[in-house]
Amino acid sequence: MDNHNIxxxxxxxxxxxxxxxxxxxxxYLLLMMQEVAWAHVEYHHIGWEFLAKANRxxxxxxxxxxxxxxxxxxxxxxxxxxxxxADLLLHYRDHEMVDEQGNVIIRSTSAWVILxxxxxxxxxxxxxxxHLYVNNTRHAIEKRAPKIKTITLSETNPEYKPVLFxxxxxxxxVNNSKYLQFxxxxxxxxxxxxxxxxxxxxxxxxxxxxxxxxxxxxxxxSPFSFISSIYAxxxxxxxRVQTSWKPI
Numbered sequence: 001m002d003n004h005n006i007x008x009x010x011x012x013x014x015x016x017x018x019x020x021x022x023x024x025x026x027x028y029l030l031l032m033m034q035e036v037a038w039a040h041v042e043y044h045h046i047g048w049e050f051l052a053k054a055n056r057x058x059x060x061x062x063x064x065x066x067x068x069x070x071x072x073x074x075x076x077x078x079x080x081x082x083x084x085x086a087d088l089l090l091h092y093r094d095h096e097m098v099d100e101q102g103n104v105i106i107r108s109t110s111a112w113v114i115l116x117x118x119x120x121x122x123x124x125x126x127x128x129x130x131h132l133y134v135n136n137t138r139h140a141i142e143k144r145a146p147k148i149k150t151i152t153l154s155e156t157n158p159e160y161k162p163v164l165f166x167x168x169x170x171x172x173x174v175n176n177s178k179y180l181q182f183x184x185x186x187x188x189x190x191x192x193x194x195x196x197x198x199x200x201x202x203x204x205x206x207x208x209x210x211x212x213x214x215x216x217x218x219x220x221x222s223p224f225s226f227i228s229s230i231y232a233x234x235x236x237x238x239x240r241v242q243t244s245w246k247p248i
Contacts, residue, residue, distance in 0.1 A: 005135045007040035008080040013071050021248065023070040026184060026197055030063075030177035033095050033108060036079045044132040048170065054127075055117040060176045061090075062111040062145035063202045069105050070196065076100060083134040089113055089122045091130075094140035109141040117171075120207075148203045148240040151219050151227050158215040160233050163208050173207040174238075183228040183241040186216040191245075195224065199244040205237045214238060 011032050019025040041047045051057055071077045077097050084092035090111050097106035113122045169175040179202060184192065208214060212235070218228035221242075228241040 004082075004138075005133050006080055006082045006138070007036065007043060007133070008078055009036045009039060010076060010078050013073055013075045013077065015073060018073045020193060021196065022073045023196070024072075026070075026200070027177040027181040029065070029070070029097075029106065030180060031175075032079055032097075033081070034176065036081050036095070037093055040081055040083075040133055044129070046129060046132070051114065052117075056114050056123050057117060057171050058091075058112050059115045059204070059207070060110060060112055061204050062147075063108065063176075063204075064110070064141060064143075064145035065106065065108040065200050066141060067106050067198050068103075071097070071099060071105065077105075082138060083130060084109075084139070085134055085136060086125075086130060089124065091125070092144070094138070096140045104140075107140040109139070109143075109145055111145055145203075146201060148201055148227060148242045150240070151217070151229055153217050153229060153231070158217065160213040160215045163210055163212045163214065165210070167208075168210060173209055174212075176202075176204065179204065179230055179239040180241060182214070182216055182230050183218070183239075183243065186218060186228065187226075194248055195245040196248055197243060198246045201242040203240045205239055206232070206235060208232060208238050212238075 013024055017024055017028040038047055077099055079095060079097050081093060081095045084094060090113060093110050095108040096104050099105050114125050116123055163174055167174045167178045213233040214230055216228055216230050218226045220226050224245040226243050229237055230239045231237045
């Protein structure tokens with residue numbers, strides 16, 4: 001459905017999308033958001049192949065997600081998305097997830113850039129017909145996704161892990177959903193079994209590729225609120241993730 005440049009798709013919450021508590025796992029939420037955003041531009045024939053012909057691709061650089069509740073196993077949800085007016089090189093996009101009763105249960109806003117495949121440099125998009133997918137007045141979250149502050153990293157024997165083949169996406173970089181998964185997996189199992197996300201922000205700094213080694217460190221900023229740094233063994237920080245949790 002495309003109404004006033006708002007695109008919508010239906011998603012069943014299958015068993016392999018849910019976590020220990022039978023609720024949609026956060027990284028699968030990001031994959032759904034990515035899918036509906038791709039479908040929106042593809043609907044207008046300006047998707048991945050359109051940019052690839054000019055050796056360009058979309059890259060997510062900031063994301064803010066607010067969760068009223070996660071959908072449960074076997075629910076059918078609708079995910080809607082729309083673009084917002086661009087600002088210089090930055091392109092903005094919002095999402096809303098709606099349950100079967102019509103309640104908005106998840107909201108997000110994000111910022112994207114178009115990068116050159118070879119140089120990795122941001123590109124202008126004069127040829128992109130943004131009027132086809134931009135809604136000038138609607139907001140899921142009115143404020144833009146914030147910048148997350150840096151944290152002090154310990155130099156004591158960080159545990160580096162390799163980027164795996166299954167972490168890579170069609171652009172041969174680590175998929176954006178994986179960084180959230182990396183950050184969450186660094187928490188204690190008992191904490192994850194007794195808490196669930198209510199809000200998170202991600203700042204993407206650099207794209208990890210095959211052969212990279214990464215580590216995760218986090219610190220608690222306030223009760224149930226943490227900042228995680230995902231950084232490469234060589235090349236510095238890859239992403240910064242801020243998570244806020246609530247007891248189950």
